[in-house]
Amino acid sequence: MALIRDPRPLSYDYLPPELPHRESQLKEMSALFDRVRDGGAQNIMLKGRVGTGKTASARIFTESFISEMAGKGKRIVKAYINCRSKTSSHAVFVSIARSFSSGFPSAGISEDQMMDAIATHLEREGVHLIVILDEVDYLLRRVGSDVIYKLSRFSEFSERPQNISIIGISQQDAISLMDEAARSTFRRSNVILFPQYSAGELADIIRQRAELALAPDAITSDSIELMADISARDGDARYAIELLERAALMAQATGNDQIRAEHVRRASAESSVMFGEESLENLNMQELLVFLGALRRLRASAYATTGEVEEEYRAVCEEYGQEPRGHTQFWKYLNDLELEGLVSTELVSGKGRTKRISTDIPVEDAIAVIEKRLGA
Numbered sequence: 001m002a003l004i005r006d007p008r009p010l011s012y013d014y015l016p017p018e019l020p021h022r023e024s025q026l027k028e029m030s031a032l033f034d035r036v037r038d039g040g041a042q043n044i045m046l047k048g049r050v051g052t053g054k055t056a057s058a059r060i061f062t063e064s065f066i067s068e069m070a071g072k073g074k075r076i077v078k079a080y081i082n083c084r085s086k087t088s089s090h091a092v093f094v095s096i097a098r099s100f101s102s103g104f105p106s107a108g109i110s111e112d113q114m115m116d117a118i119a120t121h122l123e124r125e126g127v128h129l130i131v132i133l134d135e136v137d138y139l140l141r142r143v144g145s146d147v148i149y150k151l152s153r154f155s156e157f158s159e160r161p162q163n164i165s166i167i168g169i170s171q172q173d174a175i176s177l178m179d180e181a182a183r184s185t186f187r188r189s190n191v192i193l194f195p196q197y198s199a200g201e202l203a204d205i206i207r208q209r210a211e212l213a214l215a216p217d218a219i220t221s222d223s224i225e226l227m228a229d230i231s232a233r234d235g236d237a238r239y240a241i242e243l244l245e246r247a248a249l250m251a252q253a254t255g256n257d258q259i260r261a262e263h264v265r266r267a268s269a270e271s272s273v274m275f276g277e278e279s280l281e282n283l284n285m286q287e288l289l290v291f292l293g294a295l296r297r298l299r300a301s302a303y304a305t306t307g308e309v310e311e312e313y314r315a316v317c318e319e320y321g322q323e324p325r326g327h328t329q330f331w332k333y334l335n336d337l338e339l340e341g342l343v344s345t346e347l348v349s350g351k352g353r354t355k356r357i358s359t360d361i362p363v364e365d366a367i368a369v370i371e372k373r374l375g376a
């Protein structure tokens, strides 16, 4: 059976049915939209670093809100605008108008006229519009707050029907980029924070995608954990999913029916600098031997304990005719390797000083380089 059963859930724009660990943000959005349920409008802002689920949450929330309201006989439409690709406020208004009326003219009409046409259309149809302004900080830097100000004239401050709500999305504090008039329409309390994901949370996200995309048992829990650990440095779900996709493609291309730790390391190495001889420049003979011991031990698994690595280190010393150093020295060398960024270690809970060692360097490549160096 093919390792990848359905490639779609591995793609960056696939929207999963549920977003693990974003339940509270979705609840907050829903609570703030009570105002819209009551016939008003609402402006909210989603804020968080790269890959923290802002865009996905906005899309999932809007979809579910639209169908909830449809059930109550209230029509809601949405306009999703990625502001990074819009270089003028005119372009933003055009894509808003086009999102519900494809024949909307784009030339020869002013922004104010366009805004009026949008409002008239909404009023006539009895529709409420949710405008998602993704990466809104680009818009604010490039053209200022005008778009936001004009859209929010239809919020609680106006005499007109409140039929336009805004969901702004930004990695930074976008409200501080607005001028006074626009700022007054976004309350500070309407900012929903998207914290970076922990390794455990990323593991759940990866597991969800693996279940949707891969054959059963196509990935070991060790491999999931290693992917999660690597992507947890930035707390970035997009990178985690990318790693899963690349590792799956790599495993499949080489005829494996399971994604192993080495596929994960290679997938991660593809996006960073290649491992070469220069990475070993700062290591002395003993550190090289400890590193080789660790790498050999990590051939078959994603993680190894300090005890296992020390045992392998002794075998390596014998092989190369070197006197193995004592326990304390071994720990110091291991620490040096970690400082060089070659391995990661973490304490194993409940096991005293025992640590768990892993690496995101492709092990076979590194072994080849070290063996060559030691043989010379």
Ligand SMILES: Nc1ncnc2c1ncn2[C@@H]1O[C@H](COP(=O)(O)OP(=O)(O)OP(=O)(O)O)[C@@H](O)[C@H]1O
Binding pocket: 011, 012, 013, 014, 015, 016, 018, 019, 020, 021, 022, 048, 049, 050, 051, 052, 053, 054, 055, 056, 057, 170, 171, 194, 205, 208, 237, 238, 241
């Ligand atoms: N909690 C989650 N569960 C499942 N998938 C998630 C989760 N959070 C994010 N993702 C997925 O990770 C990828 C990145 O998420 P998203 O695009 O929402 O990030 P973002 O916060 O908008 O990042 P950016 O600021 O870079 O645009 C998407 O493919 C998304 O579906």
Ligand SMILES: [Mg+2]
Binding pocket: 054, 055, 056, 134
């Ligand atoms: Mg986004």
